[in-house]
Amino acid sequence: MRMFGLSSVLLISTSLLFGCSANEQSPKKDTKPKETAAPAADLEDVTKAYRDFAIGEISQFVKATEEFTNAVKSGDIEKAKELYPTARMYYERSEPIAEVFGDLDPKIDAREGDVPEEEWTGYHRIEKGLWEENTTKGYEEYADQLLKDTKLLRAKVETVEVTPDVLITGAVDLLNEVSTSKVTGEEDRYSHTDLYDFAANVQGAEKIYELLQPALEKKDQALSEKIGEHFNQVNQLLEKHKKDDKYILYTELQDSEIKELSQAIDALAEPLSQLGIVMEG
Numbered sequence: 001m002r003m004f005g006l007s008s009v010l011l012i013s014t015s016l017l018f019g020c021s022a023n024e025q026s027p028k029k030d031t032k033p034k035e036t037a038a039p040a041a042d043l044e045d046v047t048k049a050y051r052d053f054a055i056g057e058i059s060q061f062v063k064a065t066e067e068f069t070n071a072v073k074s075g076d077i078e079k080a081k082e083l084y085p086t087a088r089m090y091y092e093r094s095e096p097i098a099e100v101f102g103d104l105d106p107k108i109d110a111r112e113g114d115v116p117e118e119e120w121t122g123y124h125r126i127e128k129g130l131w132e133e134n135t136t137k138g139y140e141e142y143a144d145q146l147l148k149d150t151k152l153l154r155a156k157v158e159t160v161e162v163t164p165d166v167l168i169t170g171a172v173d174l175l176n177e178v179s180t181s182k183v184t185g186e187e188d189r190y191s192h193t194d195l196y197d198f199a200a201n202v203q204g205a206e207k208i209y210e211l212l213q214p215a216l217e218k219k220d221q222a223l224s225e226k227i228g229e230h231f232n233q234v235n236q237l238l239e240k241h242k243k244d245d246k247y248i249l250y251t252e253l254q255d256s257e258i259k260e261l262s263q264a265i266d267a268l269a270e271p272l273s274q275l276g277i278v279m280e281g
Helices: 014-018 032-074 077-093 104-109 123-132 140-159 164-182 194-219 221-240 255-272
Strands: none
Touching: 032 077, 032 140, 032 164, 032 194, 077 123, 077 194, 104 123, 104 140, 123 140, 164 194, 164 255, 194 221, 194 255, 221 255
């Protein structure tokens, strides 16, 4: 669950992202039709591709949530603990779309204190039971509600209209969420599986970058390469914190390692936030 920010990015419009400059000199007039036609096609292809990606992730999220909630209801606490972080990754990757529905996001992803106690449901409510209370007893109803809300999200996501703004702000806000809540360890405060969420947010942002990369390279290849390099650096750091192909607990990280991750995310967010500005034309 995240807060949207970076108002400078929010102001970028479709025409700014993919339009050509109105101040081009006359010798370029012959090529201008070609320059404008391609971005228009790119825009349609990119938004459709991202919509397909997000819907696919949420579809997988429903399946993974069903497995998770079945484990909770059957009393298999170890299985539930195993499934918890990986199931949530599907949601974290697709948050720019998943969070469009402001009524469902708190039900699925609210942390303790985000909503009134009597309204607190979802993954983190069950997380507290699994890790702090070490039980599934009494959480069966929360499991049923979580699966119901997740299925409703999947149904509603079909109505979402994906725009260039959603992509640009989505990529930056995914990293912003990492730097504000994931890096502090407050997201998964009971399970300490924050690195799974951390990685999924980065993967979601990287998917958006990959879809926009062809258009970006036409405008500023150097920036595109810089963003790619920073994504590689962050991914390499995350790989360092895997053991037997699973992320270690966040509490096992040294302060210096947390600082290193934070600095790498900040270094990536800076050029990524320039996407809309560079693509003005």
